[in-house]
Amino acid sequence: MGYHGDVPLTLPSRTVDLAPVVHYLDYDGPDGPPPLVCVHGLGGSHAEWAGFAVRMAARSRVLVPDLAGFGRTPPGDDPADVDGNRRLLDRFLHRVAGRPVVVVGSSMGGLIAMREAVEAPDRLAGLVLVDPSLPRPRFGRPDPLVGGQAAAVALTRLARVGEELLRLRRERLGPDAVVNMALRITTVDPARVDPDTVDAMRRVARERPQVDRLDAAYVEAGLSLLQAHAGRRSLDVVRAVPDLPTLLLHGRQDRLVPVGAARQAAALRPDWTYHELQGVGHLPALEQPERVAALVGAWLARRVDHRRA
Numbered sequence: 001m002g003y004h005g006d007v008p009l010t011l012p013s014r015t016v017d018l019a020p021v022v023h024y025l026d027y028d029g030p031d032g033p034p035p036l037v038c039v040h041g042l043g044g045s046h047a048e049w050a051g052f053a054v055r056m057a058a059r060s061r062v063l064v065p066d067l068a069g070f071g072r073t074p075p076g077d078d079p080a081d082v083d084g085n086r087r088l089l090d091r092f093l094h095r096v097a098g099r100p101v102v103v104v105g106s107s108m109g110g111l112i113a114m115r116e117a118v119e120a121p122d123r124l125a126g127l128v129l130v131d132p133s134l135p136r137p138r139f140g141r142p143d144p145l146v147g148g149q150a151a152a153v154a155l156t157r158l159a160r161v162g163e164e165l166l167r168l169r170r171e172r173l174g175p176d177a178v179v180n181m182a183l184r185i186t187t188v189d190p191a192r193v194d195p196d197t198v199d200a201m202r203r204v205a206r207e208r209p210q211v212d213r214l215d216a217a218y219v220e221a222g223l224s225l226l227q228a229h230a231g232r233r234s235l236d237v238v239r240a241v242p243d244l245p246t247l248l249l250h251g252r253q254d255r256l257v258p259v260g261a262a263r264q265a266a267a268l269r270p271d272w273t274y275h276e277l278q279g280v281g282h283l284p285a286l287e288q289p290e291r292v293a294a295l296v297g298a299w300l301a302r303r304v305d306h307r308r309a
Contacts, residue, residue: 013072018091020076024065027057033305034102034125035061038285039089041107041133042221043182045071047200048106051289052296059297063101065092067109069217071204080217081224082108086115093123100125102304104296106285107257108133108225111237118240126245126304128296131254131282134238134261135229175205186282188253193286238265245303246272249295251280251287273299 011025025046029035036056038049046064053062066073068088069080078084089112093101102125105113110132117124173181179201183190208214228234246269250262259276266274275295277284285292 016092016096018076018088018095019078020068020074020088022065022068022088022092023072024063024092024096025053027053027062027064029057029059029061031061033060033300034100035063035097036128037089037093037097037101037103038062038064039103039105039109039112040067040070041109041283042225043070043218044106044109045201045204047071047197047204048283048286050197050200051194052104052285052293055289055293056297059300063092063096065089065096067112069214069221072207075213075217079220079224081220082112082115082228083224085221086112086119089113089116090120090123093120102126102128102300104128104130104285105132106130106283108221110134111225111228114237114241117242117244118237121242121244124244126247126300127241128247128249128299130249130285130292131251131257131262132248132265133225133228134257134265135234136258137260137264175208176202179205185255187287188251188279188281189287192288194289197286235265235268238268241269243271247296247299247303248272248274249277249284249292250275251277251282251284253278253280254282256282273303 011027014024014026015021016024023046038053040046040048046066049064053064056062067080067085068078069075076084076088078087089103093116100123103113103116105111105128110129111134113127113129114132117127179198180190183193183198187193228237248262248266248269250257250259252259262274262276266272277288277291280287
């Protein structure tokens with residue numbers, strides 16, 4: 001098991017019954033500052049936050065749940081889409097955190113975090129959006145490396161076809177190759193990712209076929225992302241986020257959500273703090289956790305802790 005200081009990169013699993021039973025990790029830190037709650041994206045899990053979470057645990061408690069239909073959390077009665085998982089996050093914040101938190105949302109988790117801020121602002125002390133899912137700029141072109149991935153997600157509009165394609169891909173490639181492919185798409189250099197974190201991601205991927213309705217959950221979530229970014233009002237959630245301290249971080253080499261999308265959001269919200277990360281892809285907290293933890297820690301001290309004082 002890998003360690004950062006005295007804290008293991010992976011901790012014993014915890015669960016809480018929120019219909020479904022949610023799996024999460026609890027990096028127990030100091031009680032004073034607001035806890036951080038890290039929310040992963042489409043196809044992600046708790047494992048991708050390990051390097052970031054252990055670094056942030058020096059300053060506050062860090063909670064890392066698996067969303068419904070992902071990681072070790074099975075789908076529940078709610079759809080496993082953006083809105084269903086937003087409601088699940090709200091229950092998690094109420095039951096497990098029990099006080100206002102800073103939600104750190106990556107990719108789809110960033111969109112879920114923004115919607116939670118709109119629907120339940122009293123639950124939040126701040127927002128950190130890390131390469132959040134945003135509509136592509138009007139004249140942007142998709143990166144060639146993710147063209148096939150985009151086509152596969154588009155096919156989820158035919159739900160049963162999408163589920164079958166996902167199952168066949170998992171069986172053909174195997175879980176380790178699926179993780180390797182994801183790292184190739186979401187990072188600039190997969191070799192920079194901590195090997196213990198990669199091992200944790202592979203363990204989760206090997207467990208996934210045992211989760212009922214996992215492909216249906218991916219399809220529901222993928223469809224909801226497509227719908228969220230369709231039409232002229234797709235940036236409404238950015239405009240609607242209330243006056244909370246908000247940090248927007250974006251990898252300049254993100255292949256999935258181009259940096260132009262983040263610049264568009266930052267232009268709409270000059271009250272947010274915006275920072276681009278050169279040489280980093282779609283998952284900065286996975287690829288360069290020490291850099292992201294330093295940026296987030298400094299921002300929290302300046303904007304969130306100062307506001308509470």
